[in-house]
Amino acid sequence: MILTVAKQSLLHRKVSVLLTFLALLVSVSLLVSIEHIRKEAKNSFYRTVSGVDLIVGARTGQINLLLSSVFRVGANANSVSWQSYQRIISNPQVDWAIPLSLGDSHKGFAVIGTTNDYFEHYRYGDKRQLGFQAGGRFTNSGVNSGVNGGVNEHTQVALVSNHFDVVLGADAAKQLNYQVGDQIIISHGVGKVSFSHHGEHPFTVVGILQFTGTPVDQGVHVGLNAIESIHAQPKTSLSKNNRSQTSLRTSKQAEDHNHDEHDEHDEYELAQPTQVSAFMLGLKSRIAVLQVQRQVNQDKLEPLSAIIPGVALGELWRLVGAVENVLRIVSAAVLIASLLGLSTMLLASLRERKAEISVFRIMGAQPSFVFWLLQLEALSIALGACVMAVVSVTGTIFLSNDWLLAEYGLSLSVNILSIHTLWVIAAVLIATFVIALIPSIGAYRNARALS
Amino acid sequence: MSNLFNEVGADGSTQPSKKPLNNAFNEQSPAVLVESVVFSYVSGKRIIDIKKWRLNKSEQVFLFGPSGCGKSTLLNLLSGILVPQQGSVSILNTDITALKPSQRDCFRAQHIGVVFQQFNLVPYLSVLDNIRLAVHFANDGADKQSPDKKGMTKQERIILMLQALQLPTDCLLQKASELSVGQQQRVAIARALINKPDVLIVDEPTSALDASAKDAFMKVLIETATSSNAALIFVSHDQSLASHFKRIEALTDINDSAALGHELDSKA
Numbered sequence: 001m002i003l004t005v006a007k008q009s010l011l012h013r014k015v016s017v018l019l020t021f022l023a024l025l026v027s028v029s030l031l032v033s034i035e036h037i038r039k040e041a042k043n044s045f046y047r048t049v050s051g052v053d054l055i056v057g058a059r060t061g062q063i064n065l066l067l068s069s070v071f072r073v074g075a076n077a078n079s080v081s082w083q084s085y086q087r088i089i090s091n092p093q094v095d096w097a098i099p100l101s102l103g104d105s106h107k108g109f110a111v112i113g114t115t116n117d118y119f120e121h122y123r124y125g126d127k128r129q130l131g132f133q134a135g136g137r138f139t140n141s142g143v144n145s146g147v148n149g150g151v152n153e154h155t156q157v158a159l160v161s162n163h164f165d166v167v168l169g170a171d172a173a174k175q176l177n178y179q180v181g182d183q184i185i186i187s188h189g190v191g192k193v194s195f196s197h198h199g200e201h202p203f204t205v206v207g208i209l210q211f212t213g214t215p216v217d218q219g220v221h222v223g224l225n226a227i228e229s230i231h232a233q234p235k236t237s238l239s240k241n242n243r244s245q246t247s248l249r250t251s252k253q254a255e256d257h258n259h260d261e262h263d264e265h266d267e268y269e270l271a272q273p274t275q276v277s278a279f280m281l282g283l284k285s286r287i288a289v290l291q292v293q294r295q296v297n298q299d300k301l302e303p304l305s306a307i308i309p310g311v312a313l314g315e316l317w318r319l320v321g322a323v324e325n326v327l328r329i330v331s332a333a334v335l336i337a338s339l340l341g342l343s344t345m346l347l348a349s350l351r352e353r354k355a356e357i358s359v360f361r362i363m364g365a366q367p368s369f370v371f372w373l374l375q376l377e378a379l380s381i382a383l384g385a386c387v388m389a390v391v392s393v394t395g396t397i398f399l400s401n402d403w404l405l406a407e408y409g410l411s412l413s414v415n416i417l418s419i420h421t422l423w424v425i426a427a428v429l430i431a432t433f434v435i436a437l438i439p440s441i442g443a444y445r446n447a448r449a450l451s
Numbered sequence: 452m453s454n455l456f457n458e459v460g461a462d463g464s465t466q467p468s469k470k471p472l473n474n475a476f477n478e479q480s481p482a483v484l485v486e487s488v489v490f491s492y493v494s495g496k497r498i499i500d501i502k503k504w505r506l507n508k509s510e511q512v513f514l515f516g517p518s519g520c521g522k523s524t525l526l527n528l529l530s531g532i533l534v535p536q537q538g539s540v541s542i543l544n545t546d547i548t549a550l551k552p553s554q555r556d557c558f559r560a561q562h563i564g565v566v567f568q569q570f571n572l573v574p575y576l577s578v579l580d581n582i583r584l585a586v587h588f589a590n591d592g593a594d595k596q597s598p599d600k601k602g603m604t605k606q607e608r609i610i611l612m613l614q615a616l617q618l619p620t621d622c623l624l625q626k627a628s629e630l631s632v633g634q635q636q637r638v639a640i641a642r643a644l645i646n647k648p649d650v651l652i653v654d655e656p657t658s659a660l661d662a663s664a665k666d667a668f669m670k671v672l673i674e675t676a677t678s679s680n681a682a683l684i685f686v687s688h689d690q691s692l693a694s695h696f697k698r699i700e701a702l703t704d705i706n707d708s709a710a711l712g713h714e715l716d717s718k719a
Contacts, residue, residue, distance in 0.1 A: 001583065001584060005576065005580070005584065008576050011575070012575030356573050359571060359573055360573070360584075361532060362559075362567070363560060364556050364558075364588035364589060365556065365588050366552070366556045
């Protein structure tokens with residue numbers, strides 16, 4: 001019976017109920033979507049890199065190194081010399097290594113100089129390997145790091161690619177509209193507009209990676225030595241510009257090299273790498289992580305830093321997390337404001353309901369009936385708003401998923417009904433109950449003191 | 452029509468669960484007995500001071516009183532919404548001043564019907580829901596779902612009652628606020644009588660009605676009250692309505708502090 005009364009009472013106050021409902025709907029939607037995005041962001045953040053035991057770079061802060069190596073944000077001014085790289089990966093504990101040469105860009109996308117080990121060993125999400133949606137790996141990639149047992153020596157390093165191959169991340173390929181087989185020009189520098197734009201190094205797209213939802217999607221991956229070649233651009237090459245753009249060719253080594261450059265005349269040979277920006281290590285046993293980290297950090301020949309990705313991600317998230325807390329506070333404030341609006345609406349209607357309350361009393365209703373009637377009205381508005389919020393947020397995510405993916409590389413799960421969301425809804429309902437105590441107790445008192 | 456209410460009333464009065472405190476009574480036991488009742492609001496002079504006042508079962512009384520003589524307060528005391536500081540108010544030998552508040556609410560729902568001068572109905576509920584709500588509150592206490600011996604559903608009884616009150620049946624699903632004032636007052640009677648109360652308290656029910664509607668209303672009220680065997684307390688300042696009653700009393704004669712108050716007022 002009380003349900004019928006509450007329902008009719010709400011219908012009777014359609015307009016103010018509807019407005020209150022909308023205010024609550026907006027704030028609950030805000031709260032639910034912020035919680036959802038926060039959760040998803042945190043998830044995908046921690047999913048960025050996995051299965052990597054250590055990231056090694058020149059001496060710097062751990063967040064710096066993480067940002068530059070994993071997120072391709074900023075650049076570490078210093079590099080790791082090739083010798084140090086070789087020395088560290090020859091450690092018997094090292095299972096595999098992914099060298100990374102960073103700091104270049106192609107039309108705003110980060111260029112990563114690496115080897116095929118990248119596609120072999122890099123893991124994201126739940127230890128998922130990178131897959132190809134088209135094409136494949138570098139054809140005989142730059143350096144065969146060949147850490148098979150850590151016995152590789154410089155002799156193997158000499159195995160260099162004769163090709164300027166490029167493997168594109170899913171986003172990069174989509175936005176630049178490149179297909180496998182396309183030829184592209186890669187310039188030196190990070191900016192979208194590069195000052196030193198060299199047209200003489202056409203790269204061939206050999207592979208396009210599958211979508212991962214990580215910075216890998218924005219990557220333009222080239223062979224380690226190809227990067228070296230861009231940097232080592234000799235002035236003389238300008239005079240050789242009359243060559244066919246489609247021909248794959250080498251650059252002369254302007255810098256001095258540890259390796260002999262016998263094949264200066266061989267135009268199809270690429271440079272030998274002299275340094276890497278950072279490299280990722282997989283160890284044979286996770287127990288060795290701290291030990292190897294200490295060894296790297298205490299390296300006497302070169303100041304190096306080794307970080308554990310999980311630890312660094314956690315620290316970085318704590319920085320980013322402050323924003324998340326601000327968002328939560330704002331949406332909680334919006335919620336409280338609309339709950340106060342709900343309470344105000346009920347309070348305002350209380351005077352006009354005085355007669356109604358006296359009718360209830362005359363009929364033999366207890367004051368608690370009036371109390372629960374108002375609570376029921378408030379709670380059903382709030383519950384309705386919560387349900388509608390979940391439905392509309394789900395719908396919005398469902399409809400905008402493609403656009404978000406294309407525009408921002410964001411992939412949000414449509415299922416927002418996690419335990420977390422349910423907690424949010426429970427909190428909203430409890431807050432509604434508490435706020436609605438104001439008018440409800442007022443109505444109760446009215447009923448009590450009725451004369 | 453009146454036959455129906457006789458049956459309904461007789462039916463109701465023989466129901467043991469309805470009137471558990473009423474078994475040992477003879478015909479002379481009072482429906483209402485007020486003894487040494489004193490009432491004043493928190494900070495104020497005495498408004499009610501009644502030594503003894505009695506109303507027999509099925510008796511109908513016209514209480515005449517000008518406004519401000521404690522009329523509404525007395526009705527609230529009789530219906531148990533207010534509790535006197537001293538004395539006792541017994542309805543069917545139950546001292547309602549001794550009941551717990553929740554018991555009093557339940558007792559009111561089951562044994563007392565009240566009709567005010569206006570605002571007797573919940574405006575946003577349909578006529579049917581208004582009457583059902585009264586049934587709901589009455590059944591909230593001891594006897595849930597008491598079966599009707601005539602095999603009539605509550606809805607059928609409501610319809611018969613509305614017919615007796617000369618209300619169209621199609622108004623059942625209309626909202627109370629959509630009815631005319633006269634219709635509303637008649638629905639209020641139906642609502643007050645649906646639980647077969649022993650006492651029907653009516654406070655200035657005609658003040659919002661025009662002369663012709665007033666007469667029709669009084670006729671229907673007396674008829675239905677008689678046929679339902681309820682004791683009727685009718686309070687008004689309009690002495691022209693006294694002709695409908697055999698027992699007529701002035702409130703100032705019953706209420707000592709009202710007389711006193713008047714004296715004081717006239718002195719001032």
